[in-house]
Amino acid sequence: MSKFKSEKVLPRYLAVAVLLTLIGVAVIVKAGYTMTAKKSYWETVANRQKSDSDSVRPNRGNILSCDGQLLASSIPEYKIFMDYQAGGNADTVWVRKRDSIWYADLDSLCRGLNVIFPERSAEEFKARLEEGKHKIMRNGSEGARHWAVWPKRISYNTYCEVKQLPFFNLPSNKGGFHAESFETRRRPFGSLAERTIGDIRSFEGGKDTARFGIELSYDSLLRGKYGIERKQKVLNKVVPFTLTPAVDGTDVVTTIDVGMQDLAEQALIEGLKKWDASMGVTILMEVKTGDIKAIVNMRRAENGQYYERFNDAISYRCEPGSVFKVASFLVALDDGVVDTSYVIHTGCGILNMHGAKMKDHNWHRGGYGDINVARALEVSSNIGVSYVIDHYYGSNPRKYVEGLYRVGIGQDLKLPIVGYLPPKIRMPDTKTSNRALYWSKTTLPWMSIGYETQIAPINTVTFYNAIANNGKMMRPRFVKGFMREGQMIAETQPEVIKEQIAKPSTIKTMQTVLRHVVSQGLGKKAGSHSFQVSGKTGTAQVAKAGGYKTGTTEYWLSFCGYFPSDNPQYTCIVCIKKMGLPASGGLMSGGIFHHISEGVMAKSLKLSVTDARDSTSVLIPSVLKGDNNAAGYVLRQLGVNTSKVSMASVDVKAGKMPDVTGMGARDAVYQLERLGVKVKLSGKGFVARQSIAPGTTLQTGMSCMLELK
Incomplete structure (x- = not known):
């Protein structure tokens, strides 16, 4: 066995230890540099990455009154932005075409925005959009990635109008126009029972938080459950496929009237x-x-x-x-x-x-x-x-x-x-x-x-x-x-x-x-x-x-x-x-x-029609003199037993003038003209007087004046 030679081995260990220490220090320095100086660059890179699956937001449940009237419901609102680096910044055919379309459509685009948002002139819109296009980012690239076109949220109908404007109607991955959606609660009755019904607050990125009232107390039911949607590329198009469908929130029926x-x-x-x-x-x-x-x-x-x-x-x-x-x-x-x-x-x-x-x-x-x-x-x-x-x-x-x-x-x-x-x-x-x-x-x-x-x-x-x-x-x-x-x-x-x-x-x-x-x-x-x-x-x-x-x-x-x-x-x-x-x-x-x-x-207070009937009143109508057959027909259609109705009859004797006083004009004229008497009327109402006395012998061509009151 060879003898351990410390004068050779220890320096080697020391060299390896120093090398590893330097590598560790370098890793820490690099990590610190990435986390600070290069933070914005890597955040931009991360934002460009598209996940192959996204969450699908459910519709929030409604809040209803005791009789089913809508007290609170969700409607979408949008904030609109421009990504001036959509499609890349390299000198490509598409980028040159995109820029040419931009400058050709810019004036008409700004005029269209002015029509939709009259609070700001077309010149102000143009200055705003140009500012975003020429903005220099931290990584040195030109053009803002998330430049607000309009500072406030807009309704879905307004969003559709804006999306039809020149250049904004291009696909978002080419033109750069995009929007963030928010869920906003609307109460059809305004501030009615506002603190009891509650409200939600929407944040950037589409998140919302219930604040108070029923909205907060029953938030887990109203919110529903998010679904999952996977995106796949088919024939150069990104097609979404639903993996787990979203479950819409439950409607809450309150006791409020x-x-x-x-x-x-x-x-x-x-x-x-x-x-x-x-x-x-x-x-x-x-x-x-x-x-x-x-x-x-x-x-x-x-x-x-x-x-x-x-x-x-x-x-x-x-x-x-x-x-x-x-x-x-x-x-x-x-x-x-x-x-x-x-x-x-x-x-x-x-x-x-x-x-x-x-x-x-x-x-x-x-x-x-x-x-x-x-x-x-x-x-x-x-x-x-x-x-x-x-x-x-x-x-x-x-x-x-x-x-x-x-x-x-x-x-x-x-x-x-x-x-x-x-x-x-x-x-x-x-x-x-x-x-x-x-x-x-x-x-x-x-x-x-x-x-x-x-x-x-x-x-x-x-x-x-x-x-x-x-x-x-x-x-x-x-x-x-x-x-x-x-x-x-x-x-x-x-x-x-x-x-x-x-x-x-x-x-x-x-x-x-x-x-x-x-x-x-x-x-x-x-x-x-x-x-x-x-x-x-x-x-x-x-x-x-x-x-x-x-x-x-x-x-x-x-x-x-x-x-x-x-x-x-x-x-x-x-x-x-x-x-x-x-x-x-x-x-x-x-x-x-x-x-x-x-x-x-x-x-x-809810009363039946029968409650309005006076028990002391006479429910069987009395019928004045006139055409009894016609009166009887009308009464029978109204469900009145005509056998109990006292109907005044007209005493008509052959060749004699009848008594038509108290009759309506229509009935009186009918009775006299069927007897060959010509009738003249004066006034309105019922017959008060007749010029030919009742019982007078009728002659051909006689004329009778009826005075109505």
């Missing part, structure tokens, strides 16, 4: 303008099913107009105010601690509650004195409600809060719409470092009248809807079902959250009280002369910028109720937010509620 939605929007906007409010919310719910027939969210913009910007109906949690008092008394009545006859001493309208002053809204007029529980709700007495709750639940506030959850006002509705926020009702004896959640002695009385809680309008209307529905609480339903190719493939069923939120007797008692709130309490403005309304008003102060004393005070005004009271069909809540006085939930929100309820009942 277009007519009711439009009515609610108009009523709310008019009310917001009238009372100079900054924000408003309206929800209309069908009692038996929980279907949301209308949902409106309006905020005032800087230009003074109102738009839907946020889905406040499901996400704006705030102190609900006096509409919460119904939940407080429902707990007390259901627990049996009081009944509606229980008398409360409200005094002069001011009561000391654990060191803080509780006031009724009429304290400056001397208060309500002694009132019972039912009257306390009718006049919305703060003292009446807070005294009962503090007196009977002060030693065990947890029982009261658990009662609120039991009656459903604190229920997490688990809505399918993205953005929903469940109620925040604090629980006593909860360990927390958040001072806003501390439980103090004043928490219970102020919570009982709608403060120190955070509840969105959708929870309030769901609670009142349960009272209207005899205690059965329904989950708000926004979607009725799903359709494909015009056929319903799945339906969502109304869902019961709670079978009974309180004892049936308690519910009946509360229904009576809520009816009295409108008929003889503070909710009179919400009532109607055509049907009975039940509900409750609410007015809450909202502190801004420094608190109630130092800052500006806003008011959250609401009315929540149902109609008609004897057979509830719909539950509705109207909330508005305004700054400064006057501020009245009954007057302002109740007034808007009045317009919505009357409009909804008028639209849903």
